[in-house]
Amino acid sequence: xxxxxxxxxxxIVPELRATTKQGVLEELAALLAGATGTDAAKLLAVLRERExxxxxAIGEGIAIPxxxxxxxxxxxxxxxxxxxxxxxxxxxxxxxxxFFVLVAPDDAAAMHLKALARISRLLKDKDFRARLLELPTxxxxxxxxxxEDAKF
Numbered sequence: 001x002x003x004x005x006x007x008x009x010x011x012i013v014p015e016l017r018a019t020t021k022q023g024v025l026e027e028l029a030a031l032l033a034g035a036t037g038t039d040a041a042k043l044l045a046v047l048r049e050r051e052x053x054x055x056x057a058i059g060e061g062i063a064i065p066x067x068x069x070x071x072x073x074x075x076x077x078x079x080x081x082x083x084x085x086x087x088x089x090x091x092x093x094x095x096x097x098x099f100f101v102l103v104a105p106d107d108a109a110a111m112h113l114k115a116l117a118r119i120s121r122l123l124k125d126k127d128f129r130a131r132l133l134e135l136p137t138x139x140x141x142x143x144x145x146x147x148e149d150a151k152f
Contacts (some may be wrong), residue, residue, distance in 0.1 A: 001114055003122065003149040006077040006102075009036055009142040013080035013136075015075045016099070021088050023052065024080070028065055028101040036103055038069060043103065057090035061133075062123050066102040066110060075104045075115045079145065081132065098123065098132055122148050 005098045011061035029043035036043065046067035050056060057063040078101045085095025100119045115147055123129060128148050135141050 004146055006075045006115060007101060009138055011078035012138045012141050014138050014141060016082045024086050025065060028080060029076060032076055032101060032103055032125045033079050035070055035076045055089035057088035059090055059092035061094060063088045063096035064100045064119055068104050068106045072105040075111050077102045079103040094149040098129060121152060
């Protein structure tokens with residue numbers, strides 16, 4: 001599985017409007033609603049439940065909200081950015097600025113973990129993260145993500 005398989009340019013938000021964790025989760029759920037064939041409220045409930053367990057903000061300005069959804073056909077991802085950052089209860093206490101949201105079928109734990117690992121690997125590179133913060137358009141962000149993913 002590659003990022004190309006799960007992330008289309010229509011699921012990229014160059015600048016989130018939300019300024020709170022709750023608002024970000026709402027925007028991300030709305031972003032994936034059409035691609036998953038599920039309403040945003042159901043997706044929001046899945047993302048909130050995962051956040052209740054532990055924050056998905058992993059530090060260095062990154063958060064990867066994710067969850068599993070019964071009836072989903074495959075893994076679906078989205079990417080969003082908040083230039084000023086949002087308090088997302090990160091382990092390093094820094095605001096999250098880069099958000100990859102991921103939803104997988106309920107019965108596909110291995111695919112879910114593989115997608116999480118791939119996204120984490122992409123975001124390890126400090127220079128790549130800096131580029132994601134600078135690129136102005138959805139298309140440029142998508143192209144940069146796919147190019148970086150192709151290196152692996």
